Amino acid sequence: MHIAVCIKQILDPEISPRAFKIDPVRKAADPGTASLVIGPFDLNALEVAIQLKERHGGQVTALTLGSDKAKEALRRALAMGADQAVLIDETQVSAKEPSVTARVLAAAIRKLDPVDLVLTGRQSGEWDFGQVGALLAEELGMPFVPFVPRLDVAGNGLRLEREADGGVVVVEAPRPCVASVTNANDNVPRLPKVKDIMMANRKPITVYGPGELGLGAAEVGDEANRLEVLDLFIPEVKSECEFIEGEDGAEKGANLARKLVERKVI
Amino acid sequence: MHETPTREIFWNIRHIWLTYALLVPMVVAFALGVWNHVRRWRAGKPIERTDNWQERLRGFFVDAVGQDQLRSGDQQAGLFHILLSWGFVILFIGTTVVFIQADLRIPIMHGWFYLIFQSLILDVFGLGAIVGLAVALYRRYVAKVPRLTHGLWQDGFLLASMLIILITGFLVEGLRIVATSDPWGSWSPVGLATGRALAALGIREYGTQLAVHRFLWWFHMLVSYVFVGYIPFSKMMHLFTSPASIFTRNLQPKGRLEPLDVENTEVLGVKTLRDFDWKDLLDLDACTECGRCQAVCPAYAVGKPLNPKMLILDMRRQLTEEIGGVPWAKRELEPRPIIGTSIEPETLWSCTTCHACVTACPVEIEHVAKIVDLRRFQVMEEAELPETAQAAVQGIEDRGHPFRGAQASRRDWYADLPYVRELAQVGQAEYLFWVGCAVAFNERAQKIARAMAKIMHTAHLDFAVLGDEETCTGDPARRIGNEYLYEMMARQNIETLNNYGVKKIVTTCPHCFNTIKNEYPDFGGNYKVIHHSQLIRDLLAEGRLPLEPGKLQELEKVTYHDPCYLGRYNDEYDAPRAVVDALGVERVEMARSRQKGFCCGAGGGRYWMDDEPGKRINVERAREVATSGAQAVCTACPFCMLMMEDGLRTVATEQGTTERPVATRDLAELVAEALAEAAGAREGEAGAALGA
Numbered sequence: 001m002h003i004a005v006c007i008k009q010i011l012d013p014e015i016s017p018r019a020f021k022i023d024p025v026r027k028a029a030d031p032g033t034a035s036l037v038i039g040p041f042d043l044n045a046l047e048v049a050i051q052l053k054e055r056h057g058g059q060v061t062a063l064t065l066g067s068d069k070a071k072e073a074l075r076r077a078l079a080m081g082a083d084q085a086v087l088i089d090e091t092q093v094s095a096k097e098p099s100v101t102a103r104v105l106a107a108a109i110r111k112l113d114p115v116d117l118v119l120t121g122r123q124s125g126e127w128d129f130g131q132v133g134a135l136l137a138e139e140l141g142m143p144f145v146p147f148v149p150r151l152d153v154a155g156n157g158l159r160l161e162r163e164a165d166g167g168v169v170v171v172e173a174p175r176p177c178v179a180s181v182t183n184a185n186d187n188v189p190r191l192p193k194v195k196d197i198m199m200a201n202r203k204p205i206t207v208y209g210p211g212e213l214g215l216g217a218a219e220v221g222d223e224a225n226r227l228e229v230l231d232l233f234i235p236e237v238k239s240e241c242e243f244i245e246g247e248d249g250a251e252k253g254a255n256l257a258r259k260l261v262e263r264k265v266i
Numbered sequence: 267m268h269e270t271p272t273r274e275i276f277w278n279i280r281h282i283w284l285t286y287a288l289l290v291p292m293v294v295a296f297a298l299g300v301w302n303h304v305r306r307w308r309a310g311k312p313i314e315r316t317d318n319w320q321e322r323l324r325g326f327f328v329d330a331v332g333q334d335q336l337r338s339g340d341q342q343a344g345l346f347h348i349l350l351s352w353g354f355v356i357l358f359i360g361t362t363v364v365f366i367q368a369d370l371r372i373p374i375m376h377g378w379f380y381l382i383f384q385s386l387i388l389d390v391f392g393l394g395a396i397v398g399l400a401v402a403l404y405r406r407y408v409a410k411v412p413r414l415t416h417g418l419w420q421d422g423f424l425l426a427s428m429l430i431i432l433i434t435g436f437l438v439e440g441l442r443i444v445a446t447s448d449p450w451g452s453w454s455p456v457g458l459a460t461g462r463a464l465a466a467l468g469i470r471e472y473g474t475q476l477a478v479h480r481f482l483w484w485f486h487m488l489v490s491y492v493f494v495g496y497i498p499f500s501k502m503m504h505l506f507t508s509p510a511s512i513f514t515r516n517l518q519p520k521g522r523l524e525p526l527d528v529e530n531t532e533v534l535g536v537k538t539l540r541d542f543d544w545k546d547l548l549d550l551d552a553c554t555e556c557g558r559c560q561a562v563c564p565a566y567a568v569g570k571p572l573n574p575k576m577l578i579l580d581m582r583r584q585l586t587e588e589i590g591g592v593p594w595a596k597r598e599l600e601p602r603p604i605i606g607t608s609i610e611p612e613t614l615w616s617c618t619t620c621h622a623c624v625t626a627c628p629v630e631i632e633h634v635a636k637i638v639d640l641r642r643f644q645v646m647e648e649a650e651l652p653e654t655a656q657a658a659v660q661g662i663e664d665r666g667h668p669f670r671g672a673q674a675s676r677r678d679w680y681a682d683l684p685y686v687r688e689l690a691q692v693g694q695a696e697y698l699f700w701v702g703c704a705v706a707f708n709e710r711a712q713k714i715a716r717a718m719a720k721i722m723h724t725a726h727l728d729f730a731v732l733g734d735e736e737t738c739t740g741d742p743a744r745r746i747g748n749e750y751l752y753e754m755m756a757r758q759n760i761e762t763l764n765n766y767g768v769k770k771i772v773t774t775c776p777h778c779f780n781t782i783k784n785e786y787p788d789f790g791g792n793y794k795v796i797h798h799s800q801l802i803r804d805l806l807a808e809g810r811l812p813l814e815p816g817k818l819q820e821l822e823k824v825t826y827h828d829p830c831y832l833g834r835y836n837d838e839y840d841a842p843r844a845v846v847d848a849l850g851v852e853r854v855e856m857a858r859s860r861q862k863g864f865c866c867g868a869g870g871g872r873y874w875m876d877d878e879p880g881k882r883i884n885v886e887r888a889r890e891v892a893t894s895g896a897q898a899v900c901t902a903c904p905f906c907m908l909m910m911e912d913g914l915r916t917v918a919t920e921q922g923t924t925e926r927p928v929a930t931r932d933l934a935e936l937v938a939e940a941l942a943e944a945a946g947a948r949e950g951e952a953g954a955a956l957g958a
Contacts, residue, residue: 012664012665014661014664014665014670014671015665015675016672016673016674016675016707017673018673018674018675018678019675033675033734034665035664035665035666037664188653190649191649191651191656191659191660192649193646193647193648193649194528194534194645194646194647194748194749194750195534195646195647197750198528198529198750
């Protein structure tokens, strides 16, 4: 069983909101002092893949499209339990929209040993498009199951759970297929052991340099992007504080209920 | 009297050779027992603990011979132990004197020496030992001192044996005195009284006296032999292991944990008992089961699963199971992981590393270092730690601080204070103000930094901060057990500090203080580290902080809560108290203060871990604060402050109010509040932070 997991290195989403700034020229987040981490849902995807490997054997390959710094993200994936890591150099890639990212990842996955399953996070941790998984399935000609918290082998195929509004849909899919992973209590990313962190520092990382995937400017260059960000801003959040009047707890409670009904909260 | 005072050795005893014959099995048993202990310790790894022998010998005399630590704090226990131990030591010397006279044929047992030492002093100390035994028995079986909960059967057996030895000794002496009408009998007052009492009870006949004497003499000798032979197989072995533990004690700063070569160590931390060093294993055998650690442990006090005494004794039991309690034990078991075998993970994670157990231990057992060693294995090899602790560690790794979801940034608290400048702007300053994560990121704790900056500015000190260049010292990661991450943080900070050529560091956080002062030198960071209580004390003494009397009027009484990492770890109890005293408020002390200060519950990474309701250390401490009679509790640590604020809120709820019964103030906040107005006016001046 060969599982490919696509991960993305993003600015730490947990920096304090006050420290978060936007670079108006680039129309992107200002890195400031934020560190780089793996997108949270991508970590869930890694965890699901590693658990599957632990149950049924096989290997996990982590892939990312990024700069040299993204090697840190791949090292983390290796420390968690991935067997191989692939960095796709972003130098000649302009991935402003998910379709370009999906095209590049698909080209890289085709170069790997045949895969049985491709996992992505349900959405990246910063832009939140949530499209790469589906577009990747399209590129690879595989079925796609979104919002999967857990999955397992079933016969020759896979049995996947998909979170839906107020319920869970259980589906079966043939191998290979693509799934996007959402978070759940049983796929909380594991803390790598220090021994594994040190081992990961010694493992090789395969790098696909510019042009090595055979994709030209028309496919992954600026002209391949049809989406343009016009504006990016931090919304102003206003909060009001109101004290509920009342003689005693019962009266305050009644008043609170009335206000909530008035504002259609309940 | 014309004769030289002495007595006949072996009076009324025949077949003396039998005593020598019986000596052989006693000595063999004793030697085998001692050798077995050595065998147990040799299972540990090497460590250098015989260097600096002058200092070690000094400690040996103070704490083993003089029993200073043992006597401090519990006078009843100290009295019993001094009487018993010194009684037996003197009696042993007395027996040695007999040996010198009888076997080495050196005639010393006569004259004044015989009367004063061999008769009077021996009698007095023997009686003292009986009194000591009585106190020990009383404490165990009548008063039922709570910390003496372990091994009561064995204790009873040992105490009874010693009592029998002492009483039969006096009976034998008494019978000899009355039977021989010893002219110097009054120099042995206890023996004489015993003899007369026996006579009064009917043993008057010379023949009866001889027969009873002979029987008791042999009985006394046999019990003594068996007892001595049994020492190495019992708790009495502490006679030797405790002084050995005191002699080989840790002489490094108390706040320093031994670094670990993460890259080149086979097992990270301690998995099995064999991963400990020999002193750790000696510690297990040195424990006297006195329970002082149990009595002071904050985790135990609130009902958490940690009892430092049982931590040691459970590991001792595992050592016995694996290596054997007797030298001929053949069933040598494979080393098993300690966690899961004799210690549960919850026990391990209950420790706040407050050091109260280590401080209270009269025989220098190092509980905290062992707990951290065990945590190191759990964290680095097994990745098994509470999720909340994991989040804190992950925060340090990803964001350089352990506060998940922090709303502020490191630079927020001084955004409107022009006199707080960053080293990156000014290049250098006399003092680096190391802010610390708790102070920088918590809105309540930020007030400590603002107060401290105001104080330093008022005193015309040349100071600067690191701003965003500061990161966590690594202390929480280290105490949680992630030595790997700690080392990364330490090296990064030391590089930053050394690049700026920082010489003096001021901090309001005792955890930062301890780590930078005592642990960074191992990684090449050597600075003069000053806790803010020390700096403020000095500034006040130099008259550089004009205080306005009466500004703290609403605070009549203030109590001071000792932070563990300032007090017990770094012996600084007086500086903060001197500052409080200078503020014109009355300082009231809580029952648990100074060396016995009760932890707030935040240390050792506990700040980030969940506490079961009803088992919260800070609430226990807050209740004590609430009954101190003070209007404010003064802290000198941001974690203590936050824990007290939180604990006092619970106390308020318990009392049915929303108002906390006692206010919480950091030392710097109190001082800043008390500063004279004119001094405070400097706050607005720009660029005035040049050295005075």
